[in-house]
Amino acid sequence: MKSKQLIYIxxxxxxxxxxxxxxxxxxxxxxxxxxxxxQFYKEMHIGTAVPTPxxxxxxxxxxxxxxxxxxxxxxxxxxxxxxxxxxxxxxxKDVVFMVGGSGLYADAVMQGLDEFPTIPNEVREQxxxxxxxxxxxxxxxxxxxxxxxxxxxxxRDNPKRLMRALEVCLASGxxxxxxxxxxxxxxxxxxxxxVLHCPRTVLYERINGxxxxxxxxxxxxxxxxxxAYKDLNALKTVGYNEFFKYFDGELSLxxxxxxxxxxxxxxxxxxxxxxxxxxxxxxxxxxxxxxxxFDYI
Numbered sequence: 001m002k003s004k005q006l007i008y009i010x011x012x013x014x015x016x017x018x019x020x021x022x023x024x025x026x027x028x029x030x031x032x033x034x035x036x037x038x039q040f041y042k043e044m045h046i047g048t049a050v051p052t053p054x055x056x057x058x059x060x061x062x063x064x065x066x067x068x069x070x071x072x073x074x075x076x077x078x079x080x081x082x083x084x085x086x087x088x089x090x091x092x093k094d095v096v097f098m099v100g101g102s103g104l105y106a107d108a109v110m111q112g113l114d115e116f117p118t119i120p121n122e123v124r125e126q127x128x129x130x131x132x133x134x135x136x137x138x139x140x141x142x143x144x145x146x147x148x149x150x151x152x153x154x155x156r157d158n159p160k161r162l163m164r165a166l167e168v169c170l171a172s173g174x175x176x177x178x179x180x181x182x183x184x185x186x187x188x189x190x191x192x193x194x195v196l197h198c199p200r201t202v203l204y205e206r207i208n209g210x211x212x213x214x215x216x217x218x219x220x221x222x223x224x225x226x227x228a229y230k231d232l233n234a235l236k237t238v239g240y241n242e243f244f245k246y247f248d249g250e251l252s253l254x255x256x257x258x259x260x261x262x263x264x265x266x267x268x269x270x271x272x273x274x275x276x277x278x279x280x281x282x283x284x285x286x287x288x289x290x291x292x293x294f295d296y297i
Contacts, residue, residue, distance in 0.1 A: 004090045004189040007297060008035075008098045008106050010275050011196035012268035014206040016286040018051050020196065021099040022059050023290055024297070030093045031060040033082050035109065036100030038237055040078075041069045043226060046219045047239035049210065069226070069234040079108040090189060095297065103274040110193075112185025119167045127163045127170070142166060147175035155270055157263075160233050193281030194293065197272075204265050211261045214239065223247075238263045 009021050025032050034040075038048040042065040050065060062085050067073045082098070086109075089096050098106060131139050139162040144151040146169040155161050165176040172179075198206075223243035229235055230244045239260050246256040275281070282296055 002188065002190040003094065005095045005297070006086065006098055006110065006187075006189050006191045007095060008110060008191060008193045009196065010103065010106065010193055010278065010281070011101065011286070012203060012271040012275075013049070013101050013264060014210050014268070015196045015198055015203060017099050017101070017196060018055055020194075020286075020290075020293070021097050022051075022055065022057050024293060025059045025097050026057065027290075027294065028093075028095045028097075028297075030095050030097065031062065031089055033062045033085055033096065033098045033109075034064045034100050035078070035082070035098050035102050035105040036064075037078075037102040037105055039064050039100070040067045040073060041065065041234050042067065043069050043229075044222070044234070044240075046214050046217050046222045047237075049214070069229055069232050075105055075108050076113060078105050079113060082109045086189065101271050103271070103277075110187070110191040112187075114179050114182045116168055116179050117172045119171045123171045124167055127166050131159055131163060136162070139163065139166065143169075146170075147177050149175060150177040150180075153273075157266075158236070160236065192297070193278045194296070195275050195278060195281050195283045196286045197283055198286045203268060207264050207268060208261045211239075211257065211264060214260075215257060219243070220253075238267055 007024070009017050009024075011017050021032055036048070038044065039050050040063060041048075044050075045065070051061065063078070063082065086096060098109065100106065130142070136157070136159050139159060140151070140156050143154070143162055143166055147165060150165055154165060168174075168176045168179065219239065220243060223240050224247065226235060226240070227244065227247060230240070235241075235244075242251065242256045242259040242263065245251045245259075246253060251259060284293070284296075
């Protein structure tokens with residue numbers, strides 16, 4: 001049995017992962033690695049719900065606001081960086097926590113990435129041109145035709161994910177899904193998964209309330225300051241897309257806020273679906289007494 005443990009605290013947005021992770025990290029005198037892909041970028045703070053210094057409560061957090069929106073930072077980059085941090089932390093710590101709702105990034109650290117074929121530049125440019133000239137609905141339809149299995153589970157509102165899958169399909173002549181589920185990478189530590197949940201109605205109320213808090217905290221001004229960069233992949237996310245439409249006159253402010261709440265709820269629903277794959281994980285209600293987590297760990 002491996003003596004070092006990486007504990008991944010998963011769950012949908014607004015369920016309470018930050019609070020729990022800080023309590024546990026303080027108990028075990030350890031540190032936290034964030035695997036929330038929306039929180040990597042230093043220009044995005046309010047709209048990504050980056051933990052405040054008060055919420056961090058003195059616990060060291062890694063991989064939060066350490067990149068610029070203009071930097072290229074892939075899942076593979078995160079995997080390498082996180083593994084390097086773990087090597088250092090495990091020299092003195094027996095337990096480290098990883099926290100965030102981006103399951104793909106967490107899986108890369110715990111299990112390794114699947115190997116995909118090299119994508120020729122002409123294929124990548126072809127897909128990007130197709131997206132710009134035909135729109136996201138045509139991307140969705142093209143993926144449905146080439147890989148219905150992956151189409152059924154991918155985030156179909158994320159053009160980056162759609163284009164990546166189509167690049168693999170066209171470059172290899174095989175479905176993107178055929179490259180998934182390869183043997184897991186061997187890690188020198190044991191990984192455990194804690195999935196937090198709460199009733200859907202409660203979660204949606206928390207999401208709606210959080211969005212209102214973001215608006216009060218100045219989300220509109222934060223997005224406005226980034227409007228010149230709206231074509232960057234980092235900004236194609238909930239809370240920013242909707243304000244860009246508001247600035248372009250496509251939505252009223254009230255409609256913009258309602259859309260952010262709706263799209264955040266949809267995002268949470270997709271997260272819940274993703275986390276169902278952790279068959280070896282342990283599901284806890286988000287109001288579980290802290291000592292029950294000690295027993296599990």
